[in-house]
Amino acid sequence: MNAALEPTSAGLTALRESAATLFAALPWPKTEDEAWRRTDLGFLDPDRFDPAAPEGLSDFDHADVLDFDRPEERLGEMICSGNGMFRRWSKELEAQGVHFCDLATAMTHYPDKVFPYLGRVVPPESGKFAAWNAAQFTSGIFLYVPRGVVLSQPILGAFGFGSSTGRAFFPRTLVVLEEGAQATYIEDHTARAAEGENLSNGVMEFVVGAGAKLNYVHLQRWPKNWWHFSKQNAWVRRDGEMNSMVIATGAGTSRADFGSDLLETGASGRLYGLVFGDEEQRFTHHTHQDHRAPHTTSDLLFKAALRDNARSIYTGMIKIAKEAQKSNAYQASKNVLLSKGSRANAIPMLEILADDVKCGHGAAVGSLDDDQRFYLMSRGLAREEAERAIVEGFFEDVLQRIPVPGMSDRLRAVLDAKLEAPRG
Numbered sequence: 340m341n342a343a344l345e346p347t348s349a350g351l352t353a354l355r356e357s358a359a360t361l362f363a364a365l366p367w368p369k370t371e372d373e374a375w376r377r378t379d380l381g382f383l384d385p386d387r388f389d390p391a392a393p394e395g396l397s398d399f400d401h402a403d404v405l406d407f408d409r410p411e412e413r414l415g416e417m418i419c420s421g422n423g424m425f426r427r428w429s430k431e432l433e434a435q436g437v438h439f440c441d442l443a444t445a446m447t448h449y450p451d452k453v454f455p456y457l458g459r460v461v462p463p464e465s466g467k468f469a470a471w472n473a474a475q476f477t478s479g480i481f482l483y484v485p486r487g488v489v490l491s492q493p494i495l496g497a498f499g500f501g502s503s504t505g506r507a508f509f510p511r512t513l514v515v516l517e518e519g520a521q522a523t524y525i526e527d528h529t530a531r532a533a534e535g536e537n538l539s540n541g542v543m544e545f546v547v548g549a550g551a552k553l554n555y556v557h558l559q560r561w562p563k564n565w566w567h568f569s570k571q572n573a574w575v576r577r578d579g580e581m582n583s584m585v586i587a588t589g590a591g592t593s594r595a596d597f598g599s600d601l602l603e604t605g606a607s608g609r610l611y612g613l614v615f616g617d618e619e620q621r622f623t624h625h626t627h628q629d630h631r632a633p634h635t636t637s638d639l640l641f642k643a644a645l646r647d648n649a650r651s652i653y654t655g656m657i658k659i660a661k662e663a664q665k666s667n668a669y670q671a672s673k674n675v676l677l678s679k680g681s682r683a684n685a686i687p688m689l690e691i692l693a694d695d696v697k698c699g700h701g702a703a704v705g706s707l708d709d710d711q712r713f714y715l716m717s718r719g720l721a722r723e724e725a726e727r728a729i730v731e732g733f734f735e736d737v738l739q740r741i742p743v744p745g746m747s748d749r750l751r752a753v754l755d756a757k758l759e760a761p762r763g
Contacts, residue, residue, distance in 0.1 A: 348446050348447070348450060348454075350446070350450065350453075350454040350457070351446055354457065354458045354463075354473055355473065355474055357463065358458070358463040358470045358471075358472075358473030358474040359470075359474040361463050361464065361470040361474075362463070362467065362470040362471050362473075362474050365466070365467045365470060366467070367380060367385075367467060368380060368466075368467060374466075374625070377623060377652040377654075377684065378592075378594050378621075378623045378652070383538075383566060383592075385507075385538075387505055387536065388505055388506060388507035388536075388537070388538045389505055389506050389507060390475045390477075390507040390509070398501040398502050398531055399420045399499050399500055399501035399530070399531055400531075401418055401420075401425060401499070403499055403529055403531070404416075404418060404495070404497040404499055404527050404529065405525075405527045405529075405558060405560075405749060405753065406495060406525065406527075406746070406749060407495070407497075409745075410427065412492060412493070412744075412745070413492050413493050413494060413495050414428065414429045414431055414432050414490055414491070414492045414493070414494055415427055415428030415429055415432055415439050415494050415495070416428075416494070416495040416496070416497070417439060417440075417441070417480050417495075417496050417497070418496075418497045418498075418499055419441070419478040419479070419480065419497070419498050419499070419510065420497075420498070420499045420500060420501070424441050424478075426439070426440070426441075431491070432490075435484075435485065435488045435490075436485040436488065437482075437483065437484055437485065437488065437490070438452070438481065438482070438483040439481070439482050439483075439494060440481055441478065441479060441480065441481065442457075442476075442478070442479030442480065442481050442511060442513065443479075444481075445481035445483075445513075449481075449483065452483050452515060453481065453513065456513060456515060456544060456546050456574075457513055457544065458473050459544075460513075460544035460545065460546060460572050460573070460574055461542050461543075461544050461570050461571070461572045465570065465572075466570070468540050468568045468570065468594075469542060469570050471509070471540055472509045472511060472540050472541065472542045472570075473542070475507070475509045475540075476509040476510070476511040476542070477509060478498070478508075478509075478510065478511070479510070479511035479512060479513065480496045480511075480512045480513075480526075481512075481513050481514075482494060482496070482512075482513075482514045482515070482522070482524060483514075483515045483517075484515070484516045484517065484520040484521075484522050484551075485517050485520065486517040486518045486519055486520060486548070487517075487518070487519040487520060488517075488520050488521075489520065489521040489522075490521060490522045490523070492523075493522075493523040493524065493525055493554075493743050494522065494523070494524050494525070495524075495525045495526075495527070496512065496524065496525070496526045496527075497526065497527040497528070497529070498510040498526075498527075498528050498529075498539075498541070499527070499528075499529050499530060500530040500531070500537075501530070501531050502531045502532070502533035503530075503533060503535075503537055504533055504534060504535030504536070504537065505535060505536065505537065506537050506538070507537070507538045507539075507540065508537070508538070508539045508540070509539075509540050509541065509542075510528065510539065510541035510542075510569075511541065511542050511543075512526060512541075512542070512543040512544065513544045513545075514543075514544070514545045514546070514553065514555070515545075515546045515548075516546065516547050516548050516551040516552075516553050516579075517548045517551065518548040518549045518550055518551060518576075519548070519549070519550045519551060520548065520551045520552075521551065521552045521553075522552075522553055522554070523553075523554040523555075523556075523742055523743060524553065524554070524555050524556070525555075525556040525558075525743065525746070526543070526555070526556070526557050526558070527558045527560065528541065528557075528558065528559050528560065528561060528567075528589075529558070529560040529561065529589070530561055530562055530565070531562075532562040532564075533562070533564075534564070535564065536564050536565065536566065536591075537561075537562075537564070537565045537566070538565065538566040538567075538568075539561060539565060539566070539567050539568070539569070539590075540568045540569070541568070541569040541570075542569070542570050542571075543557070543569065543570070543571040543572075544571075544572060544573075545571070545572070545573035545574070545581065546573070546574050547573060547574065547575045547576060547579040547580065547581050547606075548576050548579060549576040549577040549578060549579060549603070550576075550577070550578045550579060551576070551579045551580070552579070552580040552582070553573075553579075553580070553581055553582070554582045554584075554742040554743070555581070555582065555583045555584070556583075556584045556586070556741060556742075556743060556746065557571070557583065557584065557585045557586070558586045558587075558750075558753075559585075559586070559587040559588070559589050559590065559593065559595070560588055560589040560753070561589040561590040561593075562589065562590075563589065563590065563591045563618065563620065564591055565589065565590045565591060566590065566591065566592050566593075567589070567590035567592070567593040567594070567595070568593075568594050568595070569594075569595045569596070570595075570596045571583070571595070571596065571597045571598070572596075572597075572598050572599070572600065573598070573599045573600065573608065574600050574602055575599055575600065575601050575602060575603075575606040575607070575608055576602060576603045576606060577603035577604055577605050577606065578603075578604070578605035578606065579603075579605075579606050579607070580606075580607050580608075580609075581599050581606075581607070581608045581609070582608075582609045582742065583597060583599075583608075583609070583610045583611070584610075584611050584612075584613075584737075584740065584741055584742075585597060585610070585611070585612040585613070585624075586612075586613045586750060586753075587612070587613070587614045587615075587622060587624070588614075588615050588616075588753065588754070588757055590620070591619065591620060591621065592620075592621045593620070593621065593622045593623065594623045594624075595623070595624050595625075596624075596625045596626070596627075597610055597612075597624070597625075597626050597627075598610075598626055598627035598628065598629060599627075599628060599629065599637065600629045600631060601628075601629060601630050601631060601632060601635035601636075601637065601663075601666075602631050602632060603632045604632050604633055604634050604635070605634050605635065606632065606635045606636075607635065607636040607637065608628060608636075608637045608638075609637065609638045609639070610626055610628075610637075610638075610639045610640075610641075611639070611640050611641070611737050611740050612624060612626075612639075612640070612641035612642065612737070613641075613642055613643075613734055613737045613738070613750075614641075614642070614643035614644070614645075614651050615643070615644050615645075615730070615734075615754055615757060615758075616643070616644075616645045616646075616649030616650070616651060616681075617645070617646045617647045617649050617757065618647045618648065618649065619647070619648050619649070620649045620650070621649075621650050622643070622649075622650070622651045622652070623651075623652045623653075623654075624641065624651075624652070624653050624654075625653075625654045625655065625656075626639060626641070626653075626654075626655040626656070626670075627655070627656045627657075627658065628655075628656070628657045628658070628668055628670065629658045629660075630657075630658060630659040630660060630663040630666045630668060630696075631660050631662070631663055632660075632662065632663055633662065633663055633664045633665050633666065634664075634665045634666065635663055635666045635667075636666065636667045636668070637657070637667075637668045637669070637670075638668075638669050638670075639655060639669065639670040639671065640671050640673075640736075640737060641653050641655070641671070641672045641673070641685075642672075642673050642674070642675075642733065642734060642737055643672075643673075643674045643675075643683055644674075644675045644677060644730050644733055644734070645674070645675075645676055645677060645678075645681035645682070645683060646676075646677035646678045646681055647678055647680055647681065648678075648680040648681065649681050649682075650681065650682045650683070651674060651682075651683045651684070652683075652684045652686075653672045653674075653683075653684070653685045653686065653702075654686045654687075654688065655670050655672065655686075655687050655688065655700070656688045656689075656690065657670055657687075657688070657689050657690070657691075657698060657700065658690045658691075659690070659691045659692060659693050659696050659698060660692055660693065661692040661693055662693070663692075663693050663696070664693045664694075664695045664696065665695055665696065666693065666696045666697075666698075667696065667697045667698070668696070668697070668698045668699075669698070669699050669700065670687050670699075670700040670701075671687075671700065671701045671702070672685035672687060672701075672702045672703070673685075673702075673703045673733075674703065674704040674705070675705060675706070675707060675729075675730070675733050676704065676705065676706050676707070677706075677707050677726060677730070683704045684704075685702035685703070685704060686702070687700035687701070687702050688700075707726065707729060708729065711725075711729055712725045712726065712729065715728055715729070726758075727755070727758045727759075730754070730758065731751065731754070731755075734754065738750060738751065
């Protein structure tokens with residue numbers, strides 16, 4: 340049975356109605372808007388996509404989810420797909436009071452743990468696509484870790500859909516860690532390739548309590564004829580840690596916003612991103628590191644490798660509020676171009692209102708190093724092998740930061756498959 344949501348609670352009904360009103364009132368973003376200046380939606384006709392639930396897309400295979408074949412390395416999995424909601428979880432989770440279920444179940448059985456945060460960490464007011472998701476989402480994943488509980492292994496969630504055309508999907512995730520809790524959550528977004536366009540518009544909300552620690556790995560692997568939009572935000576309390584890893588290789592047009600609100604003293608947020616694009620893919624990523632309290636720390640490293648006519652645009656904002664003295668923030672974007680037709684733009688931004696902080700940023704865009712390629716070819720590698728080795732080396736310091744044993748090897752395999760895939 341698929342976990343399609345029904346307006347069974349006053350809280351959900353209110354959220355949906357206000358979001359629908361807001362969605363109707365907000366104009367579609369245009370390139371004249373600063374936040375969307377580099378994302379052209381001129382070819383997007385939202386009326387082409389049916390916002391129906393994903394039932395009937397039954398040819399999705401759970402084995403398509405990255406790491407699904409390694410259940411012994413995780414405490415549980417949940418997959419939202421056209422096959423229904425699949426869930427496996429260990430007795431360890433149940434004994435510790437962890438809730439890992441679909442959002443419909445969570446709203447019915449644990450409303451006090453859902454509604455203080457659902458639609459608040461990423462409010463519908465934050466933009467047209469956030470409002471669209473809140474008005475339409477039909478499936479979702481909820482993870483709740485009680486106070487002081489430390490999960491010994493990662494948990495895997497996924498949104499995976501079968502072959503479809505002209506469909507719109509609205510993935511939604513809410514993760515809540517109470518004070519002192521620790522968890523690692525991996526989420527894969529993927530689908531079976533098919534002719535025709537589809538659209539995904541996701542929202543991910545995270546709440547990291549005082550002294551809690553959340554490691555989050557996000558994979559975006561939609562087929563290239565998909566439109567992808569997503570918005571992720573985290574609330575981080577006193578001495579809490581939010582560590583995010585974003586890997587994007589899919590979709591034809593991808594626009595994603597990621598960030599953390601560091602709300603109380605000692606909170607920290609780290610975001611590492613990896614983008615690999617080819618053919619005509621367009622990636623736009625915007626990040627925010629919002630320091631709202633003293634002694635908060637953030638660090639960001641975003642890397643992109645592009646070939647053919649692919650393009651990546653990165654914009655990032657560090658905000659340090661007047662009261663956020665003694666904060667420390669850094670932001671870096673590095674890009675390598677593997678062909679003459681590829682392009683990258685990196686635009687880091689600072690908004691600092693405090694006068695006693697450490698803050699910096701850097702950005703670089705460059706072509707493939709001919710000396711490195713020549714050296715590798717002189718050692719017997721073919722040209723393609725040399726380029727692959729350089730790309731792998733470029734991504735390596737990001738891959739090494741993934742907090743899941745063995746995960747970096749699986750991601751290298753994903754990148755290798757794309758590097759070796761025939762191009763149209």
